[in-house]
Amino acid sequence: MAIESIKDKTAIVGIGVIDFSTNIGRSEWYSACQCIKLAADDAGLNIYDIDGMVKNIDDGPDPSYVQKGLGIDNLTYHSESHWGTSAMMNAVQGVASGSCNYCVYYQAAHRVSGPEKSISDYRVAREVKDDSLDMIRYDFFSPFGLIGQPGYVAMMYRRYMHETGITPEQLGWIPVVDSENAAKNPNAIFFDKPITIDDYMKSKVIADPIRELDCAPKVDGAIAIIVTTPEKAKSMKQKPVIISSNAAGMAPEGQFHTSYTRDVITELPEMKNMGDELFRIAGIGPKDIKLAMLDDTFTPYVPLQLEALGFCGKGEGAAFIEGGERIRVGGELPINPDGGLIGQGRFDTTRIVEAVRQIRGTSTNQVAGADTILVASGAGGPADGLILRKA
Amino acid sequence: MAEYVQGIPIMRPYIDQDNQGYWDAVKNHKLVFQHCSKCDKYHHPPRPMCPSCHSQDTLEWKESSGKGIIYSFVMFTTNKMAYPAFKLPYAVVLVEMEEGVRITANTHEIEPDEVQVGLPVEVMFEELPDGQTLYRFKKREA
Structure with a gap:
């Protein structure tokens, strides 16, 4: 309940995005410093004014390296979180509580060229390569050759097909619309031109029923987001984007992409809990949202997010995305006009960046009247999200 | 399989x-x-x-009674996400046991097109050459 104190207490005033690549040829430390410099320039902020730093554990060098790299004397607030974009919550809390004035949330992860510093699923891939055979956490799956996130999601997806009759011909509209949007976004490197549903159906089945195009590719990238108070934002370079609400969510019997022991495995209860809290704090409902930035790391989670977040009823997600009309720019609820993670690579903070650009009116694929946006992360595991609005 | x-x-x-x-x-x-x-x-x-x-x-x-039914499954048909110690194709099944819990394992003597949600199965054990013991599921009479 006390969390309501964060409502409208913080704002995003700067974003910094480096050019994404599949072989960046530099260190994550370099990219971390680079994206923060870009974000400070965007905000019109002196780098030395940054006094808070947060990040996700898996994504790049820790704040002590980055603070040293940037030559910042002191950080009165530093913190790391884990899933999705949940470190955003640390930034919001740090600024709202007064622990820092200008908090930067950075994600500097070279997931293709490495290093992949991770304590969770990437461990599986790394340890297979290393011929080290002791698995942590996935010990009930790995001995049977169920390795990697696409396989974990495939288990849920098969059941989802069985229970609701959702087909690849319906789900394929997520990568089709993502590819249309990505073709308009210079930072989305995976599609020069849109694909068709036929192209999707020809995509290789890698863990039946999951196809290659159902999975966001890995990418090298770095993004920084600067958060401060709306009062300080007033005198800054950019029109501020107000953080109306911010929440996280968990649910019983959860395990990242493998919550197989729940009564129902074809729902996203973490996302529902998170979404309910987001709307409660912001004092608005799904009908007030002009566009949604949803987690499309794996396509089956998109219709399930629409259901969990109340954009459609239970079992209606597949019909909502089919044909793409309702989720395109100009549709009832545009989703991921930047091309999503299918178009840009697995990089969760892109969702926040695109939401900021949409509210500023500077997106390469602008949605008219996009003044209230929901951002959701962490589908298939602990969820987090934001409602952002125009000041 | x-x-x-x-x-x-x-x-x-x-x-x-x-x-x-x-x-x-x-x-x-x-x-x-x-x-x-x-x-x-x-x-x-x-x-x-x-x-x-x-x-x-x-x-x-x-x-456990060792009995259950297939609740869901993944079929690995290409090497992209498969673990190389298995000959393709291989299935990993999620089995809902009579006790109500669900566990994953491989199958034994179930053809790929027989692997279906709802198939009654029962557990069996195997000794691997490296000395570890694992379990699998084979078909059973419902």
């Missing part, structure tokens, strides 16, 4: 103080699940506390 490629080791489970009872039983060709004697509830995967009554000393290992 699920035949091994010789010379490539099967990944071993990481055995810790919470799940040791489960894997010790597998070693003895028994499938057991954690059960709270106070709540009369099964919990899987194993854990340090009963999430229903918060007791840490009422958890026991109770032998």
